[in-house]
Amino acid sequence: MNCDRVAIVTRAEDGLWLAIATSGSVTAHRCTDPTEAVRILSEAPAGATLLGVDDAPEAWREPCGPEAATWPGATSAPLLVARIDPALLAAEAHAFSEAHPGTTPAEAHARQMAMALLALSEEGALPDLLAATSAPVLGADHALDLRRALPATLEPPRLRDDCFAMPQGVDWVPVDEALSRLRQALIPVAGIETCATADAGGRILAEPCRARRSNPPSPNSAVDGYGFAHAATGAGPQRLPLVDGRAAAGQPYGQPVPEGAAIRILTGAILPEGVDTVVLEEDTASDGASVVFDGPVKPRANTRKAGEDVAEGDMALQAGQRLRAPDLALLSALGIAEVAVHRRLRVGVLSTGDEIVPSPDLPAQPHQIWDANRPMLLRLAEGWGYAPVDLGHVGDDPREIERRLNDGAELADVILTSGGASAGDEDHVSALLSSRGTLSSWRIALKPGRPLALATWQGAPVFGLPGNPVAALVCALIFARPALSLMAGASWVEPMGFDVPAAFSKSKKPGRREYLRARLNASGAAEVFASEGSGRISGLSWATGLVELSDGPITVEPGTPVRFLPYAGFGI
Numbered sequence: 001m002n003c004d005r006v007a008i009v010t011r012a013e014d015g016l017w018l019a020i021a022t023s024g025s026v027t028a029h030r031c032t033d034p035t036e037a038v039r040i041l042s043e044a045p046a047g048a049t050l051l052g053v054d055d056a057p058e059a060w061r062e063p064c065g066p067e068a069a070t071w072p073g074a075t076s077a078p079l080l081v082a083r084i085d086p087a088l089l090a091a092e093a094h095a096f097s098e099a100h101p102g103t104t105p106a107e108a109h110a111r112q113m114a115m116a117l118l119a120l121s122e123e124g125a126l127p128d129l130l131a132a133t134s135a136p137v138l139g140a141d142h143a144l145d146l147r148r149a150l151p152a153t154l155e156p157p158r159l160r161d162d163c164f165a166m167p168q169g170v171d172w173v174p175v176d177e178a179l180s181r182l183r184q185a186l187i188p189v190a191g192i193e194t195c196a197t198a199d200a201g202g203r204i205l206a207e208p209c210r211a212r213r214s215n216p217p218s219p220n221s222a223v224d225g226y227g228f229a230h231a232a233t234g235a236g237p238q239r240l241p242l243v244d245g246r247a248a249a250g251q252p253y254g255q256p257v258p259e260g261a262a263i264r265i266l267t268g269a270i271l272p273e274g275v276d277t278v279v280l281e282e283d284t285a286s287d288g289a290s291v292v293f294d295g296p297v298k299p300r301a302n303t304r305k306a307g308e309d310v311a312e313g314d315m316a317l318q319a320g321q322r323l324r325a326p327d328l329a330l331l332s333a334l335g336i337a338e339v340a341v342h343r344r345l346r347v348g349v350l351s352t353g354d355e356i357v358p359s360p361d362l363p364a365q366p367h368q369i370w371d372a373n374r375p376m377l378l379r380l381a382e383g384w385g386y387a388p389v390d391l392g393h394v395g396d397d398p399r400e401i402e403r404r405l406n407d408g409a410e411l412a413d414v415i416l417t418s419g420g421a422s423a424g425d426e427d428h429v430s431a432l433l434s435s436r437g438t439l440s441s442w443r444i445a446l447k448p449g450r451p452l453a454l455a456t457w458q459g460a461p462v463f464g465l466p467g468n469p470v471a472a473l474v475c476a477l478i479f480a481r482p483a484l485s486l487m488a489g490a491s492w493v494e495p496m497g498f499d500v501p502a503a504f505s506k507s508k509k510p511g512r513r514e515y516l517r518a519r520l521n522a523s524g525a526a527e528v529f530a531s532e533g534s535g536r537i538s539g540l541s542w543a544t545g546l547v548e549l550s551d552g553p554i555t556v557e558p559g560t561p562v563r564f565l566p567y568a569g570f571g572i
């Protein structure tokens, strides 16, 4: 039957709620017992009525009188009593009571069920529902029909074809502000140890280094040629007799050279006493007994003063310096055999996700993928001079993730996780970091990498990197790199970049900073990877750097200057 009205009775702690839905309106009444409910129902204008109750319909026979029939035995009567499932439309009932303060859950449920069943009746769908249902409870097989029949109570966000549309009410932190907060929150954590200079490449100086000796230690010749006292020479052709012997690097002459004479001298040789100037071999002629050349020659030409590079006691390198190959050259030249360096920062790397197979050695089912982020992040840490700590892979199991984070906080100074960073059902990393760690509710106006979660776990900073490998790399380069640098005892580092002409077109909306995978073409212009999809790992490999598009609106045409941040500037 289709009915003119639907009445639903639900049980509350202190009695019953009766909701009566007729075309265009729903009323609700508190009653003490079924008799009162039926009396209220009979006072309202009658018509074919479906009465839904949440206990056995037989219990309602007596109060309802002889006109009533019970479903599922009957499917039509002036008053048809049916048992309804009180769990149906629970979410809608909850939403209704939230939206209407003062409405109890029982009343809300009665109202929503009455409305939904009446709507189905008005659609003509009720007879089928009554006839076809095998369950003794009305609606149990039709939960979705009931749900659909209700008018929408939720307003969907306005659909924009923009995965970065900002959710309503969320404050987005610009990248620079997030970076500056991060910078203020972190301190160096790595202790100090002594290390042989020869082994100190990549380490970070914990104390300044001063020159033990000047470089060069003595005045010496910068070229192969002939040395003499400048005072004895002048303009025009010069001819100086040669002393026997020569001065070579590592083989000092050891005696004075008389004024007016010259000595054969090689590059790096200490200037003998009496020699202050050297003429380049190519500008001379010699028969072995004397040397001739055209004057004048500048005083002290082709010579190097003692300490002209670094004087003894001078500051050679500052604390915080990350020792590169040239720094090892300098330290060694200054006689510094050992340096105080920071212990290597231990960087824990953990991958999360049920779909992840930890190693390409292992078979992967179609629903599984091999872990791309962990090898990438471990190598980044190693390349930056830190001690990578492989915390492995863990499925989407909050307890296991918690256990690994505990391990990580013990074994590492800082933890990089990937996956589970946003706010979905399986995003356990961010959920754990919010409930048990100290996740700051930052939402960073960044693409890719919006779901980056920055938190601490048992005192260890955690970078909850997004699972998408492109986002994971961008967040690691832009956020983790400077932060790790500071924690390791070096300074905060800004990415190195320079402006180049674009070889692409793009129109960018304001409100977020974007990083595009890019490389320079033969004419030095930046071309970008064909797709911005954040799972396109091939683009990471294709690129030699990133193009950074600043926070505001930008229209890029071929030739527009854009900022290119080469991978090399990130130390990769």
Ligand SMILES: Nc1nc2c(c(=O)[nH]1)N[C@H]1C(S)=C(S)[C@@H](COP(=O)(O)OP(=O)(O)OC[C@H]3O[C@@H](n4cnc5c(N)ncnc54)[C@H](O)[C@@H]3O)O[C@H]1N2
Residues within 6 Å of the ligand: 351, 352, 353, 355, 356, 369, 370, 371, 372, 373, 374, 418, 419, 420, 421, 422, 423, 424, 427, 448, 449, 450, 451, 465, 466, 467, 468, 469, 471, 534, 535
């Ligand atoms: N409703 C929304 N969905 C998504 C949003 C959003 O704001 N609202 N953000 C999207 C963006 S942007 C990103 S990035 C991802 C980040 O999500 P999670 O950090 O929670 O990461 P997962 O969901 O676990 O994984 C995302 C993606 O990456 C793959 N993945 C994960 N780990 C690895 C790994 N180690 N190696 C290779 N690939 C990995 C994973 O299978 C997923 O495909 O969320 C979007 N969704």
Ligand code: MOO
Residues within 6 Å of the ligand: 447, 448, 449, 450, 451, 466, 468, 470, 471, 534, 535
């Ligand atoms: O932009 Mo998410 O951070 O890329 O895929």
